[in-house]
């Protein structure tokens with residue numbers, strides 16, 4: 001039981017939800033920051049009912065002021081955060097020539113600038129503690145590209161660059177920074193693309209070497225490892241969780 005304070009953005013649903021539950025099970029104090037305040041509170045309640053410690057806060061990670069006040073509340077209620085999982089994200093499916101500048105900026109804001117802001121606000125806490133763990137959730141599409149997802153893939157690729165730079169700048173402070181690019185994980189986000197007829201689950205399972213769809217808990221288990229003491233010599237890395245779809 002580590003008793004560290006962990007922040008999970010987008011922690012009210014899907015992959016972020018599973019990461020929040022897992023980090024709490026491992027003994028961390030978990031702050032769920034999500035634009036959906038009711039869902040964040042309910043996810044935190046679920047953790048508390050199960051015997052863990054968690055709080056849920058309504059924070060839009062595209063708004064720096066909300067991030068700063070949310071993280072200040074985390075410091076006051078749970079103590080200095082030394083684990084940060086940037087998981088909030090959203091897709092934008094659109095052919096390249098039809099992407100408006102507003103939509104492009106919105107995709108960068110939620111998928112990339114949010115990680116920049118959260119890291120910049122939390123890293124001083126980690127430096128002060130001489131220990132920190134950051135996991136940035138990117139996407140398996142950064143390996144391969146994905147037609148029709150130009151803004152999404154570009155923003156997630158930026159997350160990989162940010163991960164590498166932070167790993168180099170802050171390794172000397174005991175802080176590791178890694179990225180998990182997940183692929184084909186069964187979450188509400190994926191189910192929306194299934195319902196829209198963009199993804200066929202059986203076809204995709206056929207293209208997945210391990211022969212199944214990924215579960216949010218698969219990503220949570222990898223995150224739990226990366227934020228632990230034993231992973232202290234792993235930094236600046238992309239650790240794919242994709243059933244072998246990208247190698």
Ligand code: NAD
Nearest residue numbers: 010013014015034035060061087088089139184185187189
């Ligand atoms: P999800 O839709 O189930 O969860 C996303 C969460 O992010 C939601 O709780 C949502 O409210 C929150 N969120 C969205 N915008 C926000 C904002 N502005 N501020 C704060 N919170 C916000 O989706 P998921 O599939 O669990 O995705 C989690 C992450 O994993 C995303 O970054 C996504 O891009 C990435 N990802 C998922 C898959 C997959 O197969 N599911 C594949 C590759 C990458």
